[in-house]
Amino acid sequence: MKNKILIKNASELVTCSGFKAKHGSEMSDLHVINDGAVIVEDGVIKAVGTTEEILNKYKEAEYSVIDAGGKAVLPGFVDSHTHLVFGGYRAEEFSWRLRGDKYMDIMKRGGGIASSVKSTREASKQELMEAGLKRLNSMLSFGVTTVEGKSGYGLDFETEIKQLEVAKELNDAHPVDVVRTFMGAHAVPQEYKGREDEYIDFIIESVLPNVADKKLAEFCDVFCEDNVFSIEQSRKLLSKAKEIGLALKIHADEIVQLGGAELAVELGAVSADHLLQASDEGIKAMAESSVVATLLPCTAFSLKESYARGREMIDSGCAVGLATDFNPGSCFTESIPLVFALACIQMNLSIEEAITALTINGAAAVNRAEEIGSIDIGKKADIIILEFPSYKFIPYHVGVSTVEKVIKNGELVFD
Ligand code: NIG
Ligand code: FE
Structure with missing residues (x-):
C-alpha cells in the first residue's frame, strides 16, 4: 500500500x-x-x-x-488499563468465585494475584511474548490501536523487569502500541508478608530507579486497597515515582472506599481506575481536576460487584474513561464490545459518552491526547x-x- x-x-x-x-x-x-x-x-x-x-x-x-x-x-480504541503480560491462568479460581468465594478472600489465602506471580516468575520471555502477541491480535480485532500494559506479576526485581521488557518487545513486534506501566506494588509478595512497608521501600530503592533509568515504563501504578497497600504507602511510592519522572495511575477505591480518588487528585495522577466505591468528595475532586476517572465495568461484572457510578461522575463533570482491565484474575477479557454493552446498559452512559471514553479520554489516560484518540x-x-x-x-x-x-x-x- x-x-x-x-x-x-x-x-x-x-x-x-x-x-x-x-x-x-x-x-x-x-x-x-x-x-x-x-x-x-x-x-x-x-x-x-x-x-x-x-x-x-x-x-x-x-x-x-x-x-x-x-x-x-x-x-481506533485506546484500552488504557490492562495487565497484558502474565504467565498461567486462573480458571479454577473463577469457578470458586461462581460458587461464592470472594476475590479478596482467595487473595488472602495465597491465591489470586500470588498465583499469577508464581506462573509469571516461571515463564520464559519467549512464552510471555507468544501469549502477548496472541492477546494483541485479539485486541486489534476489537479495534484497539493502543493498549496500556502493567507489570505487577513479578513482585521481585528480575520478573518485574522481565515483564516490562516483554511489553517493550511486544510494542516493537506488533502494530498495536503498548504503553508500559510499572506496578511492582500490585500485591505484597509472600517473602514480604507482614512487612508491607519494607516491600514499598524495596521497590522505591531497588526497582523504581532501574525502571526509570532504562525507560522501561512511563507510568507507575499501585493497588491502593484494604489489605494490600494503604493510602500512606501508596502516597509514599507514587510521590517517589513522580519525583523521578514517572506519570501516575492508581487502582483506587475498588473494593473498599479508602480515598484513592482523592489521593489521585492530590498527587496529580493521570488517572484513577476502578472507583467502584469512590466517595462523593472523591468524585467532586476528580471533576475539578485533570484526573481521568477510568471505569472498568467488565471487572465489576466478572466479580459480581456493583458498577462504578459512571453516570453520576459524568453528570458531576468528570472526564470518564473506559477500559477492559484485561488480566488473568478479576477480569479475563479483552472484549471492547463487552465494555460498551456494560457501560451503556448497566452504567447508563450514552453511546456517545462511551465512545469518547474509549477514544480521546482513553488517550488522555495514557498521556497521549495530543497524538491519538x-x-x-x-x-x-x-x-x-x-x-x-x-x-x-x-x-x-x-x-x-x-x-x-x-x-x-x-x-x-x-x-
Ligand atoms: O485491576 N485489582 C487489582 N488488580 C487487577 C486484578 C489482578 C488479578 O486479579 O490478577 C485488577 O482488577
Ligand atoms: Fe487492573
Whole structure:
C-alpha cells in the first residue's frame, strides 16, 4: 500500500475531535461528519472533511483508496488499563468465585494475584511474548490501536523487569502500541508478608530507579486497597515515582472506599481506575481536576460487584474513561464490545459518552491526547471502519465486534 491513503464515503466520520480529555457534557459531542473522508500521509492525518470537499482538493489517483462504502469510521480504541503480560491462568479460581468465594478472600489465602506471580516468575520471555502477541491480535480485532500494559506479576526485581521488557518487545513486534506501566506494588509478595512497608521501600530503592533509568515504563501504578497497600504507602511510592519522572495511575477505591480518588487528585495522577466505591468528595475532586476517572465495568461484572457510578461522575463533570482491565484474575477479557454493552446498559452512559471514553479520554489516560484518540489533522492515523453505517451499532450489536477494518499508523493491519 502507498504511504498516501484516502478513506472516502464514510457514512459517519466520527472524529471525536479534541486534544485533551473531555469532561462532563463535552463527552456527548462526537463531531460527526456525514459522508466523510480522510487523507493520510506517512501515517499521519493530513486532512479531514466531507468526501466532496476532500475530492475537490486532493487528486484521488495519487492515493491508495479505501472506500468505506457507506460505513462508519472512527478513531481506533485506546484500552488504557490492562495487565497484558502474565504467565498461567486462573480458571479454577473463577469457578470458586461462581460458587461464592470472594476475590479478596482467595487473595488472602495465597491465591489470586500470588498465583499469577508464581506462573509469571516461571515463564520464559519467549512464552510471555507468544501469549502477548496472541492477546494483541485479539485486541486489534476489537479495534484497539493502543493498549496500556502493567507489570505487577513479578513482585521481585528480575520478573518485574522481565515483564516490562516483554511489553517493550511486544510494542516493537506488533502494530498495536503498548504503553508500559510499572506496578511492582500490585500485591505484597509472600517473602514480604507482614512487612508491607519494607516491600514499598524495596521497590522505591531497588526497582523504581532501574525502571526509570532504562525507560522501561512511563507510568507507575499501585493497588491502593484494604489489605494490600494503604493510602500512606501508596502516597509514599507514587510521590517517589513522580519525583523521578514517572506519570501516575492508581487502582483506587475498588473494593473498599479508602480515598484513592482523592489521593489521585492530590498527587496529580493521570488517572484513577476502578472507583467502584469512590466517595462523593472523591468524585467532586476528580471533576475539578485533570484526573481521568477510568471505569472498568467488565471487572465489576466478572466479580459480581456493583458498577462504578459512571453516570453520576459524568453528570458531576468528570472526564470518564473506559477500559477492559484485561488480566488473568478479576477480569479475563479483552472484549471492547463487552465494555460498551456494560457501560451503556448497566452504567447508563450514552453511546456517545462511551465512545469518547474509549477514544480521546482513553488517550488522555495514557498521556497521549495530543497524538491519538481522535481523527484530527496531525494525529497518528489510527482509524477503524465498522461493518455498519452508524456508530450506534457498536453497543446495539450486543457483545459482538462491529469492527471490519483497522488502520494503524496509516497501514491497513486488520481486514
Ligand atoms: O485491576 N485489582 C487489582 N488488580 C487487577 C486484578 C489482578 C488479578 O486479579 O490478577 C485488577 O482488577
Ligand atoms: Fe487492573
